[in-house]
Amino acid sequence: MRFGVNYTPTQGWFHHWLDFDADSVRADLDSIAGLGLDHIRVFPLWPLFQPNRTLIRPRAVEQLVELADAAAERGLDVNVDGLQGHLSSFDFLPAWTTTWHRRNLFTDPDVLAGQQEYLRTLAAALADRPNFLGMTLGNEINQFSDGPHPDPDRITAAQATAWLERMLAACERGAPGRTHLHAAYDAAWYRDGHPFTPAQAARLGAVTAVHSWVFNGTAQRHGPTGTATEQHAAYLIELSKAWAEDPHRPVWLQEVGAPAPHIPEERAAGFTEATVTHALDCPDLWGVTWWCSHDVARSLADFPELEYGLGLLGNDRTVKPAGRAIAALAEQWRGRRHRPAVRGTALVVDAGEAGTAPGRSVCAPGGPVFESWAELAAEGVRPALVLAERATDAAHLASRGITAVLTPDEVGGAAGRRGASAPAGPRPSSPSVPPRRSAS
Known part of the structure; x- marks a missing residue:
């Protein structure tokens, strides 16, 4: 079981x-290893590394x-996101x-090249480093393809698939055999018509990455200690x-954090412990990577308020309560095999045709x-999830250890019968936050 963190430098953020x-970076990494x-x-910043289409700055690559x-040197493996x-x-x-x-970022031939x-x-530069895990294509780049982005590059689901396959192949050419993947924010799972789909997330690349943020309506609806809030990451893993x-x-829980005010500061450690513990109760979890390592410096302007306090460590590298919670979990699991019990009861997901999931x-x-x-x-049921088209497939159910299948209408309370009463897709975390604030 892997425990890691998304690295946010203390000096200058990603700038x-x-x-x-290098000395500041080493001090940051010391505090993470601690x-x-x-x-x-x-996270390389794409415009700084490739300021012209035919210029990839050698010095920037050397710094990476x-x-x-x-x-x-500090025992830390590295995954690199490419397109920021x-x-x-x-x-x-x-x-x-x-x-x-x-x-268009996804279809123009020159941009693609x-x-x-x-x-x-980037992959080739790191291919001979034993601690290089692999490339993630970019951070939640699906947000550029659809609303609520203010100026999206519109594409179809087929064009998104073609883009993903082409970029993953480029990573493989640079560093054959490494763990290359892509990552989307939750519109891929929740937003009807979004061109990046659950099937792409779960079938393309070496592993499935999920990013869990409870400011998407979950914490607003269920509160900071609700089951849905504390198990949102587990839900996405199972979905x-x-x-x-x-x-x-x-499945890699590649991003998850405790965003205020939806998770109050005094609840951050408890939420962290509960979220990770429930995620660890999901079979086939590769690891957990918290967002983020260090708080954003208050000297930097114009971030949404919640961004400043998401670190496991303060901007001065002091360990925060959430950091102590993650450290304790990492210590508890060090050297242990991850073998949670199978989830024998599955809830049916009827989102329409599996490839595009129109509903x-x-x-x-x-x-x-x-x-x-x-x-x-x-x-306390520990539910799995199964597509409607597979709900009567005995071989598929057996391969996952599923012995009972329920539809939402069969769940005891009113939840399964009332239908969707909240709009799908991302929500603002507060009136001052843009419609899509990726904490990554």
């Missing part, structure tokens, strides 16, 4: 690539390798994709398995699948 300070964690996820080597893309409410796109050079070479170059073709495909809002907070699953979980 630190402009003034790369929590007993074993890996980090790092230097960071990875510093992590190795979007981080903490800010978009970072190179000038050759915007305004006068505006081209530039992205491929960039991802291949991904409904679409997976491999019944034991690994996936049934899975969103307020939807019949989500609310019924939460009701069963509150009763």
